[in-house]
Amino acid sequence: MREKKNGKPIAELPDEIRHIIRQEVEDGLVDFSSKDFEGATRARLRPAPGTARRRLESLRVAPAVGLALAAVMIGAAILWFAKSPPSPSGPGFLALSLEISPGLMNLQEYPLPSRGGERAVASAATDLVGRALFSAAGAAASSTGPGKEGPVRPVPRTSLEQKMKILYGDRTIERALESFREKFKEV
Amino acid sequence: MTIPGEVLFARLAAYREDVFRLCLGFSRNAADAEDLCHDVFLKAFARVPGLREPAGMRIWLLRIARTTCLDHHRRLRRLPTVPMDSAPDAAAVPPGPEGLSEANEERLRLKAAIRALPRKQREILVLREYAGLSYDDLARILHVRPGTVMSRLNRARKAVTAAFRGEK
Numbered sequence: 001m002r003e004k005k006n007g008k009p010i011a012e013l014p015d016e017i018r019h020i021i022r023q024e025v026e027d028g029l030v031d032f033s034s035k036d037f038e039g040a041t042r043a044r045l046r047p048a049p050g051t052a053r054r055r056l057e058s059l060r061v062a063p064a065v066g067l068a069l070a071a072v073m074i075g076a077a078i079l080w081f082a083k084s085p086p087s088p089s090g091p092g093f094l095a096l097s098l099e100i101s102p103g104l105m106n107l108q109e110y111p112l113p114s115r116g117g118e119r120a121v122a123s124a125a126t127d128l129v130g131r132a133l134f135s136a137a138g139a140a141a142s143s144t145g146p147g148k149e150g151p152v153r154p155v156p157r158t159s160l161e162q163k164m165k166i167l168y169g170d171r172t173i174e175r176a177l178e179s180f181r182e183k184f185k186e187v
Numbered sequence: 188m189t190i191p192g193e194v195l196f197a198r199l200a201a202y203r204e205d206v207f208r209l210c211l212g213f214s215r216n217a218a219d220a221e222d223l224c225h226d227v228f229l230k231a232f233a234r235v236p237g238l239r240e241p242a243g244m245r246i247w248l249l250r251i252a253r254t255t256c257l258d259h260h261r262r263l264r265r266l267p268t269v270p271m272d273s274a275p276d277a278a279a280v281p282p283g284p285e286g287l288s289e290a291n292e293e294r295l296r297l298k299a300a301i302r303a304l305p306r307k308q309r310e311i312l313v314l315r316e317y318a319g320l321s322y323d324d325l326a327r328i329l330h331v332r333p334g335t336v337m338s339r340l341n342r343a344r345k346a347v348t349a350a351f352r353g354e355k
Contacts, residue, residue, distance in 0.1 A: 010337055010344070011345045012344065013348060014348055018316075020290075021316050024294060025317060028211045029204060032204070032207050032220070032221060033204075035221070037203055037224065038203075041200075041225055042196075044225055
């Protein structure tokens with residue numbers, strides 16, 4: 001049946017051309033059907049044998065590099081934390097500050113201004129530390145003042161020879177001789 | 188090792204001849220058509236999650252085949268090689284010295300006539316005459332109206348007939 005568009009017939013291909021095309025397609029299909037197309041497609045869909053092993057071998061390098069990198073990072077971190085001073089916000093710094101100045105414990109009771117943030121906190125802390133140090137010095141002075149016995153501290157005693165060694169080292173004898181000469185000159 | 192989606196593969200493979208005809212129409216070479224067919228099915232398997240209507244699987248697959256063939260032709264055009272379709276396809280030629288020469292001559296003449304068509308006319312002629320698609324299928328694959336399909340096909344048929352017969 002002839003195809004039509006808006007009542008007008010659509011041109012048809014002549015039989016000779018249709019025959020050539022049909023023959024070409026049939027020949028191609030005969031050749032195509034004789035092959036295992038599905039099997040070949042399945043084979044392409046599957047990964048080639050040895051691919052997984054090759055991938056694993058290539059990945060073996062990665063863990064070694066990763067381990068080495070991790071070791072370096074851990075070492076660097078240990079060195080960093082061992083050398084760095086306690087951070088101002090850390091518990092180590094607070095413990096150290098309290099050891100130096102127990103008056104810092106009163107920091108919580110200190111009225112803070114509502115605005116100002118860190119600067120206000122810093123000034124308050126400085127103020128408290130100053131006060132604590134001042135009161136500590138005053139207490140020490142009053143406890144060792146006249147009429148009161150303070151704590152007796154052992155005073156280290158060094159002989160003249162030791163002092164000379166500390167001051168002049170290997171040249172102790174020379175210095176002693178020089179001082180004798182000066183004395184003789186005076187005489 | 189079993190391939191996942193065995194049922195799906197079987198459903199897709201049911202259209203392998205349609206895909207092959209389409210690829211043959213574009214490549215005009217049985218070996219190339221077979222390779223293109225493999226590529227189409229690999230692409231289709233990879234794109235199955237994007238398939239919206241399982242009922243329209245045939246059209247979806249033929250659309251993939253069309254784009255694959257067009258991409259293949261673009262790649263060939265960029266390569267500085269002698270095109271495969273300049274020589275007759277040995278597998279598609281009937282045996283015998285007389286049949287060989289006649290078939291070769293006619294096929295080469297038809298190839299030249301189809302190649303001389305504008306791209307859109309060539310495409311619709313191949314899809315209709317080689318792949319045997321209906322007007323509705325052509326309209327869905329090419330995203331045009333059925334009236335456009337008919338008018339374009341009308342011009343293509345007239346042009347290829349004139350070129351084949353050596354008319355101007």
